[in-house]
Amino acid sequence: MILIEGLCFSYPDGIFNLEIPHLNIPPEQACAVIGPSGSGKTTLLNLMAGILTVRSGVIKIGDAAVSRLSETARRLFRLNQIGMIFQDFQLIEYLSVIENIVLPARLASGKLPDTAVLDKAASLLSDCGLAGYANRRVTRLSQGERQRVAICRALIMGPRVILADEPTGNLDPHTAGKVLDLLLHQTAVHKATLVMVTHDHSLLDRFQQVVPFEQFLKAAVQGSDAAC
Amino acid sequence: MLTSLHLAIRSLRWYYGRTITIVLCLTLTLWLPISVRLILEQFQSDITSRARQTPLVIGANGSRIDLALHALYFEAIPPGVTTMGEVDRVNESGYGTAIPIHSRYRTQSRNQVDGVSIVGTSPEYFEFRGLNIAAGEPLTMLGDCVVGSNVARNMQLKAGDSILSAPRNAFNLAGDYPLKLRVTGVLAPGFSADDNVVFVDTKTTWVIDGIGHGHADLTKVQDESLLLSQDPSSVTASAAVLPFTEITEENVDSFHFHGDPATFPLTAIVVQPNDEKGQALLLGKYSGAENTAVCIKPPDVVNDLLDVVFRIERLIRLSAFISAIVTILFLGLVVFLSIRLRASEIQTITRLGGSRTTVISYLATETILQLLAATFLAIVAALITQQLASESLRTLLF
Numbered sequence: 001m002i003l004i005e006g007l008c009f010s011y012p013d014g015i016f017n018l019e020i021p022h023l024n025i026p027p028e029q030a031c032a033v034i035g036p037s038g039s040g041k042t043t044l045l046n047l048m049a050g051i052l053t054v055r056s057g058v059i060k061i062g063d064a065a066v067s068r069l070s071e072t073a074r075r076l077f078r079l080n081q082i083g084m085i086f087q088d089f090q091l092i093e094y095l096s097v098i099e100n101i102v103l104p105a106r107l108a109s110g111k112l113p114d115t116a117v118l119d120k121a122a123s124l125l126s127d128c129g130l131a132g133y134a135n136r137r138v139t140r141l142s143q144g145e146r147q148r149v150a151i152c153r154a155l156i157m158g159p160r161v162i163l164a165d166e167p168t169g170n171l172d173p174h175t176a177g178k179v180l181d182l183l184l185h186q187t188a189v190h191k192a193t194l195v196m197v198t199h200d201h202s203l204l205d206r207f208q209q210v211v212p213f214e215q216f217l218k219a220a221v222q223g224s225d226a227a228c
Numbered sequence: 229m230l231t232s233l234h235l236a237i238r239s240l241r242w243y244y245g246r247t248i249t250i251v252l253c254l255t256l257t258l259w260l261p262i263s264v265r266l267i268l269e270q271f272q273s274d275i276t277s278r279a280r281q282t283p284l285v286i287g288a289n290g291s292r293i294d295l296a297l298h299a300l301y302f303e304a305i306p307p308g309v310t311t312m313g314e315v316d317r318v319n320e321s322g323y324g325t326a327i328p329i330h331s332r333y334r335t336q337s338r339n340q341v342d343g344v345s346i347v348g349t350s351p352e353y354f355e356f357r358g359l360n361i362a363a364g365e366p367l368t369m370l371g372d373c374v375v376g377s378n379v380a381r382n383m384q385l386k387a388g389d390s391i392l393s394a395p396r397n398a399f400n401l402a403g404d405y406p407l408k409l410r411v412t413g414v415l416a417p418g419f420s421a422d423d424n425v426v427f428v429d430t431k432t433t434w435v436i437d438g439i440g441h442g443h444a445d446l447t448k449v450q451d452e453s454l455l456l457s458q459d460p461s462s463v464t465a466s467a468a469v470l471p472f473t474e475i476t477e478e479n480v481d482s483f484h485f486h487g488d489p490a491t492f493p494l495t496a497i498v499v500q501p502n503d504e505k506g507q508a509l510l511l512g513k514y515s516g517a518e519n520t521a522v523c524i525k526p527p528d529v530v531n532d533l534l535d536v537v538f539r540i541e542r543l544i545r546l547s548a549f550i551s552a553i554v555t556i557l558f559l560g561l562v563v564f565l566s567i568r569l570r571a572s573e574i575q576t577i578t579r580l581g582g583s584r585t586t587v588i589s590y591l592a593t594e595t596i597l598q599l600l601a602a603t604f605l606a607i608v609a610a611l612i613t614q615q616l617a618s619e620s621l622r623t624l625l626f
Contacts, residue, residue, distance in 0.1 A: 051579060072583070079581030090576040094242030095235075106231045107582040153580075 001027035001193045002048065002161065007057035007067075009040075009047060018043055020057070020216045025209060027160075030184055030194040032204055035213025041197040044213075045163045048195065049082050050074030061161055079108045083154030083192070085183070087166040089146045091138040091153075097125070098134040101152045108157065117156070124152040127189075128182055144175035151183055155190055162187055164196040168203070180206065232586065236593035243566075247598065250562060254602030255609065257555040261548040262610040267617050268541055272534055275300075278420060279530040281357075284324070284499040284510060286314055286523045295522070296529035299496040301421040302331045302345040306495055310521045312430075313490035315497055321513070323506035327352045329496040330433040335426055336392040336406065338383045343394050345425045346373070346409075348433030356500060359422055363387055364413030367429050370483055371475025373409040376423040380414040387413055390474075391426065393436050407436050408474035434485060434492055435475070442475065442483035499523070563595065 002025040010017040018040040025031045033041050046052040048059060050066045053074075059067040064077060078084075091100045101121045102113040113121075125131055128148040138146060147167055154162050167183065168176035180203055187194040196207070204210050240247045278300050287295040288308030297304045309332075318326035330348035337343050351367070353359075364387030367374060375385050385391065392406045409428060417423055434440045475483060485492070501507035514523030567574065574587055 049579070075581050075583055078579075084579060086576075086579075088572075090572065090579070092573055092576060094238045099238075103577075104580050106234070107577065107580060107586060110229065110231050110586075112230055112234075 001025055001029070001062060002195065003058075003060040005058045005060075007047070007059060008055045009043065009052065010055060016040065018216060020044070023211065025193060025195060027193055028188070028191050029208045030187060030196070030206070031209040031211060032207040033195060033197045033211045033213055034199070034201065034204070037199075039213045040216065041213050042165050044216075045084075045165050045195065045197060048161070049078050049084060049163055051078070076108075079104055080157055081160050083157065083159035083162040085147070085150050085154045085162065085164040085167045087169040089143075089150045089170075091146055091149060093137070093139050095138070096135050097130065097138060097141070097149050098122075100138055100149055101125070101156055104153065104157050121152065121156060124155055124186075127186065128152055143171055144179060147171060147179050148182060151179070151186060155186055155192075158190065159192055161193045161195065164194065166197050166199065168198065168200060176200065176203075229589065232589040232593045235590045236597055239590075240594060240597060246562070246566070250559065250598050251602045251605065253555055253558065254599060255605040257548070257552050258602060258606035259609045259613070260551070261545055262606055263613040263617070264541055264544050264548075266610050266614040268537065270614055271537070275530050275534070276527065279526040282498055282526045283501055283507060284523055285526055286310060286318070286326070286497040286499060286514065286521050287495065289520060289522050292522070292524050292529050293533060295496060296524055296526045296533075298331070299329055299498055300526060300530075302329075302347050302425050303421075305332060309493035309495055310497060311490060312492045312494060314521050315494070316490060318497065318499055318510065321510070322502070323510045323513075324499045324501035325352060327356055327498040327500070328430050328494045329353075329498060330430050330494045331425075332493075332495060333396060333433065333436050334394050335409075336394045338385075338391060341382045344376075344379050344383075346393055346428055346433065346436070347425045348428050348430040350430060353427075353498070356498065357418065357420075357422055359418055360416045361413040362416035364411070366413055367427070368412065369475070369477070370429065370431055370435065370480055371407065371410055372412045373426050373428045373432070374413040374415055375411055375426050376415050377417040378423040379426060385411050385414070387411055406473060407432070410475075430492075430494070431485075432475075435483065437493065439487065439492060440483055440485035442479050559595075563591070567591065 002023070004020050004023040006022075007018070007020040009019075016038070033044065035041050043052065047054060048061065048066065050069065051074075054067045057067065058065055061077075061081065064081070066074060066077060069077060092103065095103065098118070098121055101124065102117055105113050105117045122131075122134065125134060128151060130145065130148055130152070133141070133145070133149075138149060141149065147170075150167070154164075162183075164183065168179055171179060183194065183196070184206060198204075279296070282300060285295060285299040287299070287306055288310050290306055290308050291304075294304040294306050298306050312328065315326040315328050318324060328348070328350055331345050333346045334343035335346060354366070361374065362377065364374070373391070375383075375391075379385065383391070389411045390408050391411065392408055395406055409426065409432070415422065415427075431440060435442075499510060501510060511523055511525070514521060577587055577590075578584070
């Protein structure tokens with residue numbers, strides 16, 4: 001499903017270089033990416049999502065070579081094929097729960113969400129134990145509830161890949177476990193591939209694949225000349 | 229577009245404190261120049277229409293502006309006076325009809341309302357201005373007055389009431405005495421300066437002036453001490469013989485004037501020329517340096533005055549322009565800080581797949597909505613201000 005070959009990336013300020021010679025994540029698998037802070041795990045998710053672009057190498061998701069798409073194509077690909085979940089939820093506080101969930105659909109169409117989208121959002125809310133929360137302000141939800149809303153938002157477009165950046169990082173262990181269970185379950189139900197960055201090693205046994213990130217991190221160097 | 233509109237509306241409602249502040253700043257910035265423009269247009273319309281209805285005014289040499297404003301609004305009293313002889317001169321010329329105006333006195337205050345101008349004129353004035361009696365009767369006798377609609381309302385006057393004239397100088401014992409004026413009628417509203425004054429016959433103003441008076445018949449007095457000397461042809465009375473301070477049906481016949489009526493004073497003469505030729509000839513007649521009176525065209529004087537007013541407006545517009553620049557800079561700073569504060573929200577939209585165009589459109593929609601709201605409020609506020617201020621502005625200027 002996700003194939004990375006000869007990936008090479010560095011930021012313009014040359015703080016670090018990321019090199020991934022080869023990485024393959026099969027379809028419908030749950031893959032955990034672990035590694036020390038600053039090792040480039042979030043950067044890898046951003047490269048997969050097409051938010052950042054590689055210097056060289058290829059990132060393929062399904063048949064699409066994300067790394068070779070134009071900016072507009074990458075954006076549309078991200079909207080339609082990738083669901084994103086963030087550590088700090090990144091919900092928009094002035095929108096209600098349902099409005100946050102259907103936001104990707106609105107951004108994709110530029111129109112009011114149709115009944116099918118609203119029905120799907122209601123169904124996701126129900127599946128995530130948030131039935132009756134549709135019109136609540138997200139600022140009135142607990143941390144766990146907010147992350148569940150973020151999971152609903154990631155699933156609304158029926159993505160093939162879900163990229164989760166430490167989604168349980170701000171949650172207590174009990175809630176973190178419940179949120180992860182929900183995320184794994186929903187990913188399986190929707191037949192999506194999950195790539196999740198985490199620091200919590202106690203959760204790793206729930207993933208089919210674990211990618212230790214230290215192997216990809218080249219020593220931090222200054223200056224772009226040293227970059228790949 | 230709908231997405232941008234939806235996000236913008238929700239955001240404006242959520243950050244309502246910021247929204248209200250920005251809208252109020254923009255409203256105030258827009259309100260000032262719009263209000264000034266509307267008020268001045270109203271003012272220009274008022275003043276020019278009355279001036280256009282008053283083709284020529286004759287008065288003593290002096291300030292043309294004072295003379296025009298006096299003849300139009302009875303407010304600025306010209307330092308000099310012309311005479312009744314000029315009225316006769318115009319009427320005899322056959323170039324137009326002269327209407328005398330004599331307004332140097334005010335009434336005493338009444339019902340906690342300050343005194344208003346007493347305007348002495350002839351019956352032709354009412355026809356000339358299209359003034360009609362709404363209640364009561366027109367002027368019939370010396371000492372009668374008809375009051376403007378605002379005067380009647382503010383001073384609570386009606387036909388049958390009376391009002392006193394105010395002496396111009398309280399220390400001039402030999403001068404004018406207060407005269408009790410009998411209200412015979414109330415004028416219908418004309419929405420002009422005529423609503424704010426008391427009209428009397430010119431002879432009544434000359435009585436207030438002391439030129440005419442009435443007193444007891446000295447040939448029939450019982451008290452000899454009131455007479456200083458008496459012979460078959462004349463009687464010299466002592467100062468103890470007081471003139472009447474009220475003109476009644478009983479004493480009206482005793483009122484008489486001393487001197488040649490052609491020399492009696494007038495503060496202005498409104499002239500209605502028969503035609504353009506008559507107007508030109510009258511202007512020419514009074515253009516010589518040897519004339520003690522001057523003939524002016526109020527529309528020209530008012531245009532000169534408006535030039536000054538609109539020069540002031542240009543200053544106000546300049547100041548409004550500067551404040552608009554300051555507001556735009558302020559708004560720019562607010563938008564810039566707002567974008568920085570909302571970086572996370574904008575980043576979320578971008579990371580989910582929203583385009584840069586969507587973000588710009590969303591932020592622009594927010595700004596446009598605030599601008600539209602401010603423009604609407606500014607126009608409403610300006611219209612209210614126009615209603616409230618146009619009359620006050622005229623009072624302030626004159």
